[in-house]
Amino acid sequence: xxxxxxxxxxxxxxxxxxxxxxxxxxxxxxxxxxxxxxxxxxxxxxxxxxxxxxxxxxxxxxxxxxxxxxxxxxxxxxxxxxxxxxxxxxxxxxxxxxxxxxxxxxxxxxxxxxxxxxxxxxxxxxxxxxxxxxxxxxxxxxxxxxxxxxxxxxxxxxxxxxxxxxxxxxxxxxxxxxxxxxxxxxxxxxxxxxxxxxxxxxxxxxxxxxxxxxxxxxxxxxxxxxxxxxxxxxxxxxxxxxxxxxxxxxxxxxxxxxxxxxxxxxxxxxxxxxxxxxxxxxxxxxxxxxxxxxxxxxxxxxxxxxxxxxxxxxxxxxxxxxxxxxxxxxxxxxxxxxxxxxxxxxxxxxxxxxxxxxxxxxxxxxxxxxxx
Numbered sequence: 001x002x003x004x005x006x007x008x009x010x011x012x013x014x015x016x017x018x019x020x021x022x023x024x025x026x027x028x029x030x031x032x033x034x035x036x037x038x039x040x041x042x043x044x045x046x047x048x049x050x051x052x053x054x055x056x057x058x059x060x061x062x063x064x065x066x067x068x069x070x071x072x073x074x075x076x077x078x079x080x081x082x083x084x085x086x087x088x089x090x091x092x093x094x095x096x097x098x099x100x101x102x103x104x105x106x107x108x109x110x111x112x113x114x115x116x117x118x119x120x121x122x123x124x125x126x127x128x129x130x131x132x133x134x135x136x137x138x139x140x141x142x143x144x145x146x147x148x149x150x151x152x153x154x155x156x157x158x159x160x161x162x163x164x165x166x167x168x169x170x171x172x173x174x175x176x177x178x179x180x181x182x183x184x185x186x187x188x189x190x191x192x193x194x195x196x197x198x199x200x201x202x203x204x205x206x207x208x209x210x211x212x213x214x215x216x217x218x219x220x221x222x223x224x225x226x227x228x229x230x231x232x233x234x235x236x237x238x239x240x241x242x243x244x245x246x247x248x249x250x251x252x253x254x255x256x257x258x259x260x261x262x263x264x265x266x267x268x269x270x271x272x273x274x275x276x277x278x279x280x281x282x283x284x285x286x287x288x289x290x291x292x293x294x295x296x297x298x299x300x301x302x303x304x305x306x307x308x309x310x311x312x313x314x315x316x317x318x319x320x321x322x323x324x325x326x327x328x329x330x331x332x333x334x335x336x337x338x339x340x341x342x343x344x345x346x347x348x349x350x351x352x353x354x355x356x357x358x359x360x361x362x363x364x365x366x367x368x369x370x371x372x
Contacts, residue, residue: 001047001048001049001100001101001104002046002047002048002049003045003046003047003104003108004045004046004047004048005043005044005045005046005108006043006044006045006046007042007043008028008031008032008035008042008043009028012046013028013044013046014027014028016044016046016053016055017055017087019053019089020053020055020087020088020089021087021125021244022087022125022243022244023083023084023122023124023125023241023243023244023246023248024082024220024222024241024242024243024248025057025080025082025083025084025085025122026055026057026084026087027243028042028044028057029220030080030082030220031044031057031059031080031084033213033216033217033220034059034080034081035059035080036213036216037209037213038059038061038078038080039061040059040060040061040078041059041060041061042057042058042059042060042080043057043058043059043060044056044057044058045058045105045108047101047104047105049092049097049100049101050091051089051091051092052088052089052091052092052094052097053087053088053089053091053092054086054087054088054092054097054098054101054105055086055087055088056084056085056086056087056105056119057079057080057084058077058078058079058080058084058117058119059077059078059079059080060075060076060077060114061075061076061077061078062074062075063075063076063115063325063349066325066328066329066349066350067324067325067328072113073113074113074114074115074318074321074325075112075113075114075115076114076115076116076117076118076347076350077109077114077116077117077118077119078117078118079118079119079120082120082248082250083120083121083122083123083248083284083310084119084120084122085119085120085121085122085125085126085311086119086121086126086129087122087125087126088101088132093128093132094132095132095133095134098132098133099133099134102133102137105117106315106317109315109317110317110318113318113321114317114318115316115317115318115321115322115325115347116314116315116316116317116318116322116346116347117313117314117315117317118312118313118314118315118346118347119312119313119315120310120312121138121310121311121312121313123144123146123284123287123308123309123310123311124146124246124282124284124308126311127308127309129311130309130311137313138311138312138313139312139313139314139346140311140312141309141310141311142287142309142310143287143297143307143308143309143310144284144285144286144287144307144308144309144310145284145285145286145287145297145300145301145303145304145306145307146282146283146284146285146304146306146307146308147159147272147282147283147285147303147304147306148281148282148304148306149272149275149276149280149281149282149283150281153276156272156276156304159303159304159305160302160303160304161301161302161303163302164265164269164302164303167261167262167265167266168265168266168269170261171228171261171262171263171265171266172266174230174261175230175231176228176229176230176235176261176263176266177228177229177230178226178227178228178229178266178267178269178270179226179227179229179270180224180225180226180227180240180270180271180274181224181225181227182218182223182224182225183214183217183218183223183224183225183239184218184219185225186225186227186234186237187214187215187218189234189237190214190225190227190234190237190239191211191214193234193236193237193253193254193255194209194214194251194252194253195208196253196255196256197252197253197254198253200256209251217239222241222242222243223239223240223241224239224240224241224242225237225238225239225240226238226240226267226270226271226274227267228263228264228266228267228270230258230261230263233255234255235254235255235257235258235261235263236252236253236254236255236258236263236264236266236267237252237253237267238250238251238252238253238264238267238268238271239251239252240271240275242275242278242280245279245280245281245282246280246281246282246284247271247275247280247282247283247284248284248286249268249271249283249284249285249286252264252267268283268285268303271283272303284308285300285303285304286300287300287310312346314346314347316347322347322349323337325347325349326340326341326348326349328349329348329349329350329351
């Protein structure tokens, strides 16, 4: 078995994903964008055994700011925001290789003083992982919504909730128009719309993206923005990624002045029409807040009956170092270690206990939070 740790500029990274079904979240330019935002080091692990291939991108973070009295440097790993996760080729999709590759990942991380890893799977590209890997590999399972663009237009329309249809028709009758453009073309107004959305929901700092982030995002290939306009003003908008037949919703929002009309439904409608016309296979809308069955999931479910499992893997690589960081977190927050451990957040030592984390709101529904 060959195990290779790849830096962001290693040509083997691009070569590896070029031979695998992948999404934008696996590309080095996207992982670098997230590494800059999260002040972390971008890497990927490539494990191969003859024809079998296992690939996963991730960010390495230092734990030093969390605990200064550790005797050695300690790090943890987190997936970039979105749905990167593990990729495996057809030959590698057997339970024996999956177990061997995961064991190799743990050993590689352990040698580098990485005490934990939080990995977010891709719901579509990893849709059989729950049966492929051991039962304890994934900590949770929830649903995401995707629109099957290979269906006929009539078949797609039948799956759209009547209320969504009526809202879209109402917006059209009122003169609202929708189109898909380059993010570069609407960079300033989109940034303002997104900030207004975050201000409205009183988001914490981690939910704000600076101007440089959006500028860098706009330069990436396959990045588009679907906008709905009324009277020359952008009422709602969302950034979408297009990669290998999959279109993913990324960041979006609605101007407060237009909330009563729910124009974001029209954003999804236009993105669906545009993505199908371009020959894509899926429009992936994502799931509920933190993977819950909530109003956001209900909103998205109004566009399609198709569901995928969203899995996360929460690996404790070094228990003693992990325990030490949890102990320090407990002391810093005047809580018991049991309370910190009981948090649903992973890793527990980075939890924001007693802080109600706001979520990105699309129209008036809350969306999944950025990566941990």
